Amino acid sequence: MNMDTKMSNQNSDDHTCFYHLKRIIIICLLGFCVGYTFASLILMPKMTKTSRPGIQQSSESVNHKGVCKSPECVTLAHQLHNWRDVSIDPCQDFYEAACGKYNEHTISTGTRLSEKSKIVKNLVKEFLDKNEPSESKSEQVMKWFYGRCEEYNALNETENLENMRMERLKLIKKIGSWPMLDGKWKEEDFDMNDMLSQITRIGGISLGFFNLILVKEVVLIHAPSGITKSVEEVEKVLMELLNLSGSYPDFNITSENQVSVEQLQEQVPILDFPRIIKNLFNQKNKDVIWNKLQGKILGLAQPIFFNETRNLQKILETTPKRTLANYLIANLIMQMSMGNQILDCGMIVMQNLPLASLRVFTRNHFNKFNLDMASQLVEDIKESLKQTIQESTWLQEETKKNALLKLKHMKKTIGYPKELEVPGALDVFFESVDMSNKDTYAAAILEIERFQTEQTFNNLAALLPMVPNVELLDSNAFYYTDENHLKLNVAILDDPFFDITYPTYAKIASIGEVIGHEIGHGFDTDGRKRDEKGEERDWWTPQDSKEYDRRTQCLIDQYNNYDDPDYGRNLNGSVTIDEMAADQIGVELSWKIYNRVDFSLEPSIFGFEDEKPDKLFFHLTALNWCGPRPRLPLSLQQEQVHPTHSFRVNGVFRNMKSFAKAFNCPVGSPMNPEKKCQIF
Template structure:
């Protein structure tokens, strides 16, 4: 967990765990024209037979009004391999009984019933969905890149915006060698096991020595606290407090320092500390790991119970999940002196001044959780030095245990799996771990090679078109919005015009098209093909140093916060920007070669989702320039809150099975912004597609004449969210994830879509909740 975790500004489509599991997918070209023709003929025959057999199934009387069967001539049907591929994907995911299911009451089962039947979770997976499949396909592509020799000229994609230099002495080649060395070091499990706990023990010994029990006075204890927190912060480990840099919400061109409670104290959610079974098991794990590492004999006495009790108090003091990213609550600018006074034992000024660049005058910080810091001050006075030392050691273990292979840390890995309902001894295949490791630490280098293989200039242009169309339609919706007063509508339209759209990959900061720029970007990262742990430390230290080096400079508005292979997207309020990496612009979410309703239904809704964040419960606080300010009138705010309460109540009625088999309700307040964005995204995307289709009619997909094109738009939207989740993972996400469960994102969003209800001829056309 690095120090940047506490910065809340960007709102992404998926949560952090899903992002880690969601790397992109690209479609492989057919190996030969003959093979393509054979596949085409076989699929067409299967789909035709399927269509003929299903067309004779009588509909129940309750469904007869939902579907008006269109009549298509042969010229109206798209029979290209890409269209047949898209049709087969949809048919594969549909429930076998899709013609008998009422879409107005159970659209998720209709679209995704087949997906669940045909996909099992691996023992190492807490959940999976269509995005996971996209990610795993792309992971395989990245694996092939990393395990193959440097690409030669014949392997280059002619449509790629990136063209690699084939010279063996080129900078591109040097960058590739760095990627390979990092990947190979991660794959070398024999060496990692042989080294064992040694590199981790070096960090633990240094941590312990900085918090020496020999220091008896209060001033010495405070100095030790400060020194230890600083040491761990430079390693990307958050302990007691999180600190980092980012755009000042009220001055978004200026970089500011923020201080907060760590997002994660020890257990994944603060609610876990209220579960006696989990706490007892957690204590056992802490005790086992400390005993195996012999920390109790060389570093003073260790009591797992006292450590976990301390964490429990920290968790109770930390902000609730629905409050920690609320700018109206976390934006508390203070002088450094005032911040110091909240928790004098830590000497925050000393910690921060050792992180900022030399010569930078730090006199003001954003204290995101002042009450937490006040409570922390009391806790530090009540907590023994042994417990505090154990806490620091445990934070280092939690952060770096994943980079060693040793029996000593096995109990922690098993426990982490158990919390998510996974097989305790399960691990992802090693190559998957290593692809993720390289993407995390050398992501822009890997992005260049990914783009060269999996993205085209044509795809980028189509993505730009969709996002621009969404903007136009959102402006139209703003103009017809009755709950906003006219002066607010005018400012909102200006905000939409000002939104920066970043599509595919960055060409600045860094420019991944320029190998020399990339070489310099990672020049300070030391990579050794037989030193996995040290590589990980070097990667982390570069990111920490780069973050703090931003102070004293204007905010870098060209920077991206997701690498290109990532299957995700985000909206950044202070930057007023929406960002779509190439990873999410892959089949089946996005395809330039199929009818537009497929891409507008999925990727278009994602685009509208991110744009809608500009006006959700968080984004509404930022004006057209990204300034946190009150630009809405009181009446507009009151009207918004009234509409928002509808979403809160609606989603709070969705439940998952809790640990005690009692219903556990979705947190409607925590998920409010995402639920608003889902509804707004679908509405804007549907309007954008309808306008395009009126100008250039779409062809129909083969084998899917049960659905109209309007209906297939919504099928494509829901298809993106088809998935399954283990019970324990679902519970954990209720506590921590600002997104509703995926099935609820289908059912809730369709219930809020007038266009959906009209397209499927539902009896009730009025949305349950509606903003746009």
């Protein structure tokens, strides 16, 4: 989710930029911050005590069991104290009350979420910079690739272009002969399927005559979206491909226009699809992978394949072999172009080797006990939603039954699959990486890209238990609508959001909304249209569906009328409704779990011994959205699927009676409007 990203086909926002701090600097700064924080908190005035009878236990001051003084707790206390602006009435603008001094006490350019992502990637970069040997194959590959990249940056433009030219020539020799450069080229020696197989062996998936794409865990064989025009003879003959295929992005992919690879093979028998595609796989397991994926490799019923009068089969039969060979190699070379800019080598390693990078972080900087605690918290929040649905006064029994079924079958991945904890488990997948005779970045990146393609198919065949995606390193959580699957990244299960030393209530308030938000995406305006399997199905009664739309319209109207401090009343709630609905659900669920805690058995946060638990919940939850003033112009903000940070605090809390009670907000005040919006 960018602490709130709903995933459909694995798209997400990227809020990452990178900086590097040496460990000694980090330690020195931490020592300074801890000392400063202790001093400031000791001098901090105690919070004013007020008493309101008849309110649940958390609204009263409690006698805690000691004080948490771990470095992580002290940092949390520092944020709670220094980021809030005590001059602001929380009933007028709680975001400013909780976060108003953020810019005065941090040099961060983003929220805690984006800053944590930077720190994780900085720690991986620190590992890459260390000149230390490793027995792990995955770590060896990371350092080898990083070294080739750094060498690339040290060379001048001419040297790098020459390396690329030489690598292209090596590839041409590997996949076959290029008639344009080879005066001895013979037509009888040309085997089109052999050349295509050699191209896929080096990881090529854009094959000129057809491309391979991954959509919802299905490999689709589709027509090329364009034709290279670098050679006149190629352009003249193969422009027919473009005319027949049209523009791929305009082709609507549905189950009705998908055909099996066997059906496609019947239409284009000149191409050996199994042989070509198998070469993309790990060669030791290619037959196993093919058997697992055969039902997931589909063709599209496009004119280029199925036109009766002029189709790919006839074009390939009538086009001279010289032209076909020229086209295939020219198409490959066009895809190998590299710029001459200075590279961020640490980021390139993480983008291309995310699982290995994640392993480095978890092995050196992550407490695995957090995984079990987070997993239990997920179950607690799911149970809270179950109770909320059961107690709903407007949902009919049929809708409740379907909602509970979806919740029951919601899958979860906490951090990473346990299979990867086994020593050497990840290294097994790196055995196919060939680092020999690849002493330039041009050679290294081609091998790594081939390996990435191989890993994608390993995951698709359920041999690799995790998608190799750089988003794994982000401080983030995701809900995959078409899988009904909740995923929490490792980085968001670490401080400052989650730490083993935190009191239980601090863990819940800091990350409970994150978890509840992602679970809530299963029931937002899009998620509610999918069942327990993630398949599109309307399981709502007409009456409940109408009432749901009325309730979400309430949130839309609130956002449209929200007087944002940076954008005024110019925001578009229709664009942000899914995120707002998930926010509202998430905080409500987190609040319910929070109030089950026996605070007398928990330590207090240093400096907040007398802070009432109900107030502390809202301050802790708001910390995730404290950040600098937004930089986006209004026109771009109106297109964002996420509400502004200010609304993610004020907009949610103003709909909660518990907030108004905690801060004694009078009815009609900005944070306690008479009309409130609720989902369930």
